[in-house]
Amino acid sequence: MNQAGWWRGAVVYQVYPRSFYDSNQDGIGDLQGIIQKLPYIADLGVDAIWISPFFKSPMKDYGYDISDYRQVDPIFGRVEDVHQLIYAAHKLGLKVLMDMVLCHTSDQHPWFMQSRQDTSNDKSDWYVWVDAKEDGTPPNNWLSIFGGSAWEWDSNREQYYLHHFLKSQPSLNFHNPSVRAQMLAETEYWLKLGVDGFRFDAINFCFHDALLTSNPAKQKHHRKGRGFSKDNPYAYQYHYYDNTRPENIAFIEELRELLNQYPGSVALGEISAEDSIETMSEYTYSNKRLHLAYNFELLTDEFNAQYLAKVVSNVDKNITGGWPCWAIGNHDVVRVRNRWGGKDANILHSKLYHSILFALRGSVCLYQGDELALPEADIEYLDLCDPYGIRFWPRFKGRDGCRTPIPWNENQYAGFSEIKPWLPLAESHLPLAVSIQQQDAESMLNYCKRLLQWRKKQEALLEGQMTHLAANESILSFVRKSANQSILCIFNLTEQKSDFQLPVKAKLNEKNSFSLGLYLQQGRQLKLSAMSALFIELM
Template identity: 50%
Template sequence: MQNNDWWRGAVIYQIYPRSFKDSNGDGIGDLKGVISKLDYLANLNIDAIWLSPFFTSPMKDFGYDISDYKDVDPMFGTLSDFKELIDKAHAKNLKVIIDQVYSHTSDQHAWFKESRKDKTNDKADWYIWAEAKPDGTPPNNWLSLFGGSAWQWDTARQQYYMHNFLTSQPDINFHCVAAQDAILDTAKFWLELGVDGFRLDVVNMYFHDVELTDNGVADSPEKQFVGVDPANPFSKQFHIHQMCRDDNLEFLKRLRKLLNNYPGSTTVGEIGAPDGMSYMAQYTEGGDKLHMAYTFELLNDRCEPDYIRNTLKRVNEKLSDGWPCFSLSNHDTVRSATRWTRNCSNPEEKIKAMLALLLTQRGTPCIYQGEELGLPEANVAFEDLQDPFGIEFWPEFKGRDGCRTPMAWENKSDLGFSNSGNSWLPPEAAHQALSAASQDGVKSSTLEFTREFIAFRKQHSALISGKLEWLSNGGDCLIYQRQNDNEKIIVAINFGEQAFDLGSYAGSEIIWGELSSGKINPYQIVIFKTE
């Protein structure tokens, strides 16, 4: 029987195709490159891969500016390549999740080209257009994440259009039902091709306030937009009129109704917002909207044990019947191996502890490519930057290129990524010794730890579907219980620099790790079975 709830507790692996593996020597990763590494992915014991955008695009924001939702950009291959990828992944019991960017398109998309012609064409209201104020300035004070006003003047329509990101990324008007229908049709296209689900980019940014009310000042930390550098003016506003609108719930229900026609398909939404956990709950509760969602609370620079514990507690308390997806790294953030090991005496062991934490929470863990190798953030010189976000805010914010450099396959200067000698971002020299080939078969390596721990996780249903109860309320050792009808397990992970006496927390049988005189050493993982 097909397990339609396979996504509950599945391990997802995120692939940034441009940087994963180049198959044709042009210095850019592609779909055939992903196909060539399916054995590697299957051997990680993961359940699914998530592919960042590979659709037709002018690549101003590296694929998150789509000009054709229903085709593959030639730099990544063809639709036939993608169909081959799905078939070969499924043959290895790997599900395939793809990014869907519904909030906005490229200004090169046929929809926008028609919409901007005049105010009366069939797609005139498919995007967010507004009149200038009497003095010619934008209609309100809304800001773009990528700097400056969220409004761009268009000389053809003699109006402003809204863009939450680059000026070349106009926002779709989700108040227009015809635009919603067109978006749902793109989703159906990929479901018919056989994809197993969607990762939904900025899922809380689909709708806006039709009155175009000015945003207020973000006068407290709770109103700061999660993940935005303080150097960015965007962080100064409380964007409640620009995003996070209740109208979103009805569209998510429409999307879920479509997916229900494809049993076993799933969704995971990205939520970047103040109090993102409340939106996680709202968007995933009731079984009629998103299947899963994640926020940025574990993707920032904070990694002290009390913060981790309190954040994960809040997730469990707020979600009720909703389901979380957890990640420590992705294509938009500094790699966890750098963020979480600053001032650490044993980075390699702490990286393993981080992965164990990710893989033992109640929810669906997502590993970003290279995280299983413990790759640190790459140092990318300004002259090599590709990310418009980083170029705009350099040097206070260096952008996202440091986590997007080529995957480390081999211990050589090109990392085995491409034989072109000129990859789109320079390979990071510090990644050579951490390559997959260097770690393969080395029992103490992060790669082998990841493979073994995911396999261990699959053997214990409590770690996949069990409830979670925190047993420790303070200190550097995170201790919690996972329990379902079949077993009860206690997980202890020491994130401190001193050994910790587990005392009464210890269970009856150690099934992972070891204790030294009843103590768990720094950055070690011990898991017990208990009665």
């Protein structure tokens, strides 16, 4: 592995620690649980792990509301466990990325508790405080992603404070140089402890418009987003002024300068913006900003060859000075098996979706449980934990359905814990338990292992460019080409057999190929079985 650029073409496995493995039998996954299961992760053939937040937190948003950046929440363990995890991962050849939330804290963080006391203390300007209008209403029309106004009244200061998410997640004021310096220091604390980099949560939300300009209305036919388009007014605005501000670029360059002091460390940014692909391009431009960025273009419900080709083409065309990263699942969206395939989707669908994912130019984030083809869990209202789902039930059921515990075996509580887990285990997950799939050569788990092992040997898939991208009603195809190799990638996305016409001069090296389903060559034509994938080297 190229230690300096190890992240180029890497597969990063996302661990949601609450639901991965419970080592101390309290119903909640923890750091020691991750350590115990690291051999499983390494055996998949991935290159790194990204761990969702384990910082000290009141858990109103399950760790994305941090009350101390330098402490591990007791439910997950201690800082010493992080040391042990990094050491154990490195011994297995795995890099470790932490999930860092820079744009806001918990309202239980000492900084905010001090800031809200009065207007004259030394933290008074660390958050975004604004006077009410003459009629007592908030200063503008900005909205929270989690519903309602992005402004919350504080009776202590008799002012409103900004929150992009829950009202218990006040936004830091990045216009204040002291805040920027402090967040760089919080980041460096973990670099000094040996972490290999960060996935920066909502990285484009750090700065807001200093003039507090109201956002313009969005036309109805343009309203779309991450599960909130139908019933969340957040989608009714163009978010030009509350996030993705030009001032953020300078801060991202400061972040990169910090990481450059720790060779091999990487910055992966989550981008959710009005034009996410353009923002990805801007945030990864040159060699001075983020190493990697991913957006939500493949985390939506839309799935067809033309749409995939459009997204892939736009990313490939626009990400000219950086390196893209791809995700089709994470802890915020419906499991990809059902999101793209519907309620009747089966394991074959999951195999096809991940075949496409692992073929794209760039790096990859693989969400825990997707290597098992887990479907979305159906959580009853009384069992919901996610405040987002509770707020918008029943049309939007929140994120709990993709966050349920990993089924390690068919025993009670699926080998995740010896007591009732924090979220219910889905009955539909038990036949997909790790212990069962490990014994089945045709399982989703073993398919992922084989594909990732083969992918590691293909220079073109790891670092090659993308050419000859094409799509019709049935088939998505492209060529990945490096200095020494070209690989033709073909995907039949339909439930019917389809034909693919080979280029006139194409010669196939069947000795170096990988396929899902069957194919038959007849002259210049390939006949592909339904829901199939073919990777084949061109001679």
